[in-house]
Amino acid sequence: MTLPRRRFLHLAAGAAAWPVLPRVAGAQAWPSRPVRIMVGFPAGGATDIQARLMGQWLSDRLGQQFIVENRGGASGNIATEAVARAPADGYTLLQVVTPHAINAALYSNLGFDFIRDIAPVICAARLAYVVVVNPSVPVTTIPEFIAYARARPGEINYGSAGHGTPQNIACELFKMMAGVNLVHVPYRGGAPATSDLVGGHLHVIFSPVSESIEHIKAGKLRALAVTTAKRLDVLPDVPTVADFVPGYEASGFAGIGAPKNTPAEIIDLLNRELNAGLADTKIKTRIVELGGTVLGGTPAEFGTILTEAIDKWTKVIRFAGIKVE
Secondary structure (H helix, E strand, O other): OOOOOOHHHHHHHOHHHHOOOOHHHHOOEEEEOOEEEOOOOOOOOHHHHHHHHHHHHHHHHHHEEEEEEEEOOOOHHHHHHHHHHOOOOOOOEEEHHHHHHHHHHHOOOOOHHHHHHHEEEEEEEEEEEEEEEEOOOOOOOOOHHHHOOOOOOOOHEEEEEEOHHHHHHHHHHHHHHHHHOOEEEEOHHHHHHHHHHHHOOOOOEEEEEHHHHHHHHHHOOEEEEEEOOOEEEEEOOEEHHHHHHOOOOOOOOEEEEEOOOOHHHHHHHHHHHHHHOOOOHHHHHHHHHHEEEOOOOOHHHHHHHHHHHHHHHHHHHHHHHHOOO
16 A cells, blocks of 8 residues: 555645635634544543543633543544544544554445545654563563563463554564564454553453553563653653663554644644643653653644654564454
């Protein structure tokens, strides 16, 4: 698949040039009624929590309710299609997360084109995964784990929230770069996979920090490394995978998108207000607790993050031969 990188970046950077004249009057009064933030995953997870943080901030700042609507299913594709088909009037937004970059390479028959149909607004945060093992696995570092796995090719299993999920892709990148043979055990969600890891039925998971940190603190799981380029404030003593596998990086992201052709005035206002929210101490602290690093920035910068992620994960998916069921 050839990704229209230049066209997407032009879309993000040139929002002012979009044809918005028929909507200018409405945009000036925006928001005059509640706004929906569509989240393609169940309530209670890190994606949902961050959407609600941003929604509450916008509600307080702009005087209208920003309501999170969870429409789960198909790795976020159901919610994405709903936003792609929504009127471009600023009243339907999308919580954009890592699976959106993965899905662009994983699915060939979607009812939308993410690059074409969703305009980036802001990337709120980078999200980390942490490599966690059951304490029964006799390793405490990534080099020890690599040696342990190489001595047992095909005997070490790793869990994930399912085929094509960020945990699956992050571990496949590790397998590719570290030269190890691990067996994938997909689950219907991250929680049951984590439960089985705690119970000793799995060896390792590349887990979202929010799903594993309490188990790490309780000593039920052992953290070997984080997948981001830098260490995390919430796990300061845990090294990065890249400390031992040079060049490895598998961070996620969370941000906001809108239907294409949403008036530039609305996107600019959202971007400005959300950047202000990301500077708020309470919001920053909560994002860090979830294993994130606050970013912010312009729509164009988010566009670059998205296209680079799509390029990267497309290569991993093709190399690993990952297919959805």
